[in-house]
Amino acid sequence: MARRFKPLDAVRVRELPAGCAGCVFWETATRLPKRCGTCCDPEMLEGWIDYVRAQWGDCGRIAYEGDDVLGFVKYAPPAYFPQARQFPAGVPDDDAVLITCLHVDPDARHFGLGKVLLHAALRDLVGRGERVVEAYAANDPGDVKELPMVGAGFLLQQGFTVARPHAEFPLMRLELKSLAAWTENLEAVLESLRLPLGIGKHVPAPTPR
Numbered sequence: 093m094a095r096r097f098k099p100l101d102a103v104r105v106r107e108l109p110a111g112c113a114g115c116v117f118w119e120t121a122t123r124l125p126k127r128c129g130t131c132c133d134p135e136m137l138e139g140w141i142d143y144v145r146a147q148w149g150d151c152g153r154i155a156y157e158g159d160d161v162l163g164f165v166k167y168a169p170p171a172y173f174p175q176a177r178q179f180p181a182g183v184p185d186d187d188a189v190l191i192t193c194l195h196v197d198p199d200a201r202h203f204g205l206g207k208v209l210l211h212a213a214l215r216d217l218v219g220r221g222e223r224v225v226e227a228y229a230a231n232d233p234g235d236v237k238e239l240p241m242v243g244a245g246f247l248l249q250q251g252f253t254v255a256r257p258h259a260e261f262p263l264m265r266l267e268l269k270s271l272a273a274w275t276e277n278l279e280a281v282l283e284s285l286r287l288p289l290g291i292g293k294h295v296p297a298p299t300p301r
Contacts, residue, residue, distance in 0.1 A: 093158030095282045097212050100152025100166060101145065102138040107161055108154070116140070117240045118166075118192045121174035126261070128240045144168050149220060152193075153212045155205065155282060162287070163196035165209045167217070167225070179228055181258040188226040188265065189217055194242045200287050208285065210250055212278050218268050226255060226265045 098104060106113055114134035117124055124130045144151045152166040170176050170184040173192055177183055184190050191213060196205050217225060229244035229252075247264045255265035 093160075095155065095157045095162070095285075096279055097153050097155055097282065099150040100141060100154055100164060101150075102141045104154055105137060105141055106134070107159075108164060109161070112164070112193070112195060113137070115240070118173040118175045121177070123178045124175065126240065127238050140172070144172050148172070150216060153209065153216065155209055155212070157287070161197070162200050163205055163209050164193065165191065165195075165213045166193040167191045167213050170226075176228070179258075179261055179263070181228065181256040181261055181263040184226045184263060185224065185255075185265075188224040189222050191225055191227040191242065193240060194227075203285050203287050205282075205285060205287065206246060207250065208278060208282050211281075214266075214268060215278060223268050224265060225268065226263055227252070228261050229264045231258075231260055231262065 111129050114132040114137055115129050116131050116133045116137050117128065119137065119140045120131045141151060148168060151168040151172070152164060154164040155162040167189050170186075170188065170190040173190055176190060191210075194206060194209060194213075196209070214225065227247060228241045229247050230239045230241045231244045241261060244262060244264065247266075250266070252264040252266045254262050256263040
């Protein structure tokens with residue numbers, strides 16, 4: 093089955109596994125426990141996606157194998173993610189786009205899909221003239237499977253640096269100017285990944301570190 097990327101929209105978000113399709117952790121202003129699925133409202137999430145796309149543009153990418161979701165990444169300026177104000181490392185910079193969720197199907201982990209999803213997001217942002225991305229990271233690898241953040245080790249491997257340190261959830265930053273010359277065909281890279289057969293039918297877990 094062909095693999096491809098598609099933009100995250102209010103229809104395709106329903107195709108994500110149940111635990112992700114309605115999770116509004118990042119879209120909620122009230123302080124929440126830092127766990128995936130602590131606040132779920134599918135209607136609110138669909139409305140949020142429509143609003144962000146109308147005001148700013150595409151806010152995510154989904155990787156598919158046929159009709160099955162392999163993983164997805166979500167991003168937008170930090171003003172659209174009110175939960176960011178509750179993080180102890182401090183709020184992201186105004187010039188940055190915040191990457192929040194980067195999730196991969198459990199059976200597709202450790203094959204490079206997380207890196208390809210991240211690159212799909214960064215390429216989209218470079219093409220739109222964005223210069224900086226930030227992300228809250230999870231330092232504890234034992235927790236990252238249940239946390240709505242990306243693993244710190246994974247981000248460091250992709251060139252991020254620590255912008256604002258914190259023992260548990262540092263804020264990481266990547267300048268995009270060095271990525272403007274990318275020429276690789278990311279869908280060809282996605283197609284070439286040696287993923288197991290029959291994946292895409294489980295709730296995604298955060299990307300490997």
